[in-house]
Amino acid sequence: MPLPKHEALLRLRAIELISYWEGRLITTQLMAWFGISRQQASSDINRYNSEFNPSSLIHSPAVKGYVPTAGFQPVLSAGHINEYMTLIGEQSDQPVSEILEAHPSVTTVQLPDRAARPEVVRELIRACRNAGSLKVLYASMSNPQIHERVISPHTLVYTGFRWHVRAWCHKRLAFRDFLLSRIYRTPKSCDAHAPLSSTDSGWHDQVNLTLIPNELLSDAQKSLVERDFGMPEGRLQLTVRTALAHYTLQRYQAATTSEEAERVREHPLQLLPADRAKLTPFLFSSDGE
Structure with missing residues (x-):
């Protein structure tokens, strides 16, 4: 079966990812994301359900949308949660963009899928x-x-x-x-x-993070780090949910203790020492312990 044109393929793939990961697909979601009419959204869903993954979706009046059948398997995606995450992330402030093929001169580091089912x-x-x-x-x-x-x-x-x-x-x-x-x-x-x-105060309250170049770096190295991270006046100010403070510091590879700061190659950034005390309650994930 020949593949449809690019924009249509993006919509069909979105139908699959939403159905597979959310377990519910509604036409208004496609309309908002792609700027299409209700008629076009319904046509795309019917096309996916007849041509590409026959009888894989069932209309459910209970959820006012479509739900995947018990044996639903993706055919336009690999079934990885990172694909779904990318699709959702693309909707934050712009229409769906290129998510099927990367530019031939650009690539990314593959992160583990963490077995999310x-x-x-x-x-x-x-x-x-x-x-x-x-x-x-x-x-x-x-x-x-x-x-x-x-x-x-x-x-x-x-x-x-x-x-x-x-x-x-x-x-x-x-x-x-x-x-x-x-x-x-x-x-x-x-x-x-x-x-x-x-x-959930940890979720709704926000905390300010101040990141600086690792103090054990030379002045020349600090200048490089400031350039890398766009740090005006040698500081990077972040405001995040308190529940996400620890994860944010992990993403920046920022040292939060003196021991971590000694591992300069691992931690070119560090949390401003004056911030450590106020942030201590938020720097360790609870992981349902």
């Missing part, structure tokens, strides 16, 4: 949308044995290295981060009640 992501997204709760089988570094946890998720987060879900933990009675790769089997809905996500 669509059946897990679907249930988490559904619970986030509906303010629901889930029973999950989970393992953490402090408790590596698989055990049942009850969580009430409100947001999926991609840190650049891994996916986690921000959720109320009914065991710890606090909002925690749960790695998607450490959730076993498909989460099950339950009736547990949790505080509103608006009470």
Whole structure:
């Protein structure tokens, strides 16, 4: 079967990724992303469901959209969560751009997929949308044995290295981060009640981070780092959610302790020493411990 023209292929691939990872596809989402009519969106869905992945989507009045069949398998994508993440990220402030082929002179470093599975992501997204709760089988570094946890998720987060879900933990009675790769089997809905996500102060409060070149660098090296990171007056000011402070510093490879700062090659940046005390409560991920 000959492939459709580029713009049509982008829309068909978006249909597949949304269906596969979210478990629900609605025409208004395609209309908003691609600037197309409802008729065109419906036509694209029908085309995908007849020509490219026959009978893989079923219209569900309950969700006012389409849901994937039990045996749904992607045919226009590789089934990697990074593909879905890229698609969603492209929608933040511009129309869907080139996501099928990279420019021949440009490439990126392949990051691990962290074993995020669509059946897990679907249930988490559904619970986030509906303010629901889930029973999950989970393992953490402090408790590596698989055990049942009850969580009430409100947001999926991609840190650049891994996916986690921000959720109320009914065991710890606090909002925690749960790695998607450490959730076993498909989460099950339950009736547990949790505080509103608006009470997650770590998520809604913001904190200021000040990054500087590693103080152990030479003046010439500091100048290079300042140029690399666009640091006016030798500082980089960031404002982030307190729950994401630790992940932000990881992305910048910024040293947060004197011991880390001694490893200059690993940490060309460091957190301003005066900021360390105020940020200590936010510098370690909870990982549902």
